Amino acid sequence: MSAVFDWAREENLQPELITVEIWKQLPEEFCRLVEVVNGDAVRAESPSRPQQTATYKIADMVDRAINEHVDQYRDECLDISIDFDVLLWETPRTTIRRPDIAIYDCAPSDLRPLPAHLVKLAIEIVSPGNTQVDLIEKKAEYAIAGIPWYWIVRVVDNHVSVVDIFVLDHAFGHYRPHAQLTPGGPRTTIDLPIRMSIDWDRLTGLAR
DSSP states (O other), rough: THHHHHOOOOOOOOOOOOOOOHHHSSOOOHHTTTTTTEEEEEEEOOEEEEEEHHHHHHHHHHHHHHHHHHHHHTTEEEEEEEEEOEEEEOOSSSSEEOOEEEEEEETTTTOOOOEEEEEEEEEEEEOTTTTIIIIIIIIHHHHHHHEEEEEEEEETTTTTEEEEEEEEEOOOOOEEEEEEESSSSSEEEEEESSEEEEEGGGGSSOOO
């Protein structure tokens, strides 16, 4: 018999809604395993090895782009994090998501969760079978929270096959397609939200 039948008891239900103040006091080991959707803890899907590798390599490309951007525009300070808690909203019920990669305005290192209004770009790395949350739920939530740019990076057959770039339409409160990047050469350069290059050669053979 599945262990879930032993777990499915009234006393194991979440006793109350999670607020930001409660979230800050929860063990970090627990917070790394879940996201919070309208006050309820939701188990976060574990990424595959190719997804993990794609995340690290794209984050490195983004980090290089940020350094070049900040060197050029010294009046702006940007930072990048991987798998970092972002507070989308507190009312009527708290929602905290964890983008695979986020570019945001510089903030104190102890600011947790990071308010969504600081985030410039959220990136999710997806593969077949786990796209619903990123393509539907998070896409809608990030738009409601006002995050200007959203990337969906698709991993298929051990390589990144496409990067879908969405920009927030503030008039209608949802994302509209801005560009779709696919391997067509060694590199693709995109200028928004900052100028960065996608090195496709680094995004093949992700799991060895």
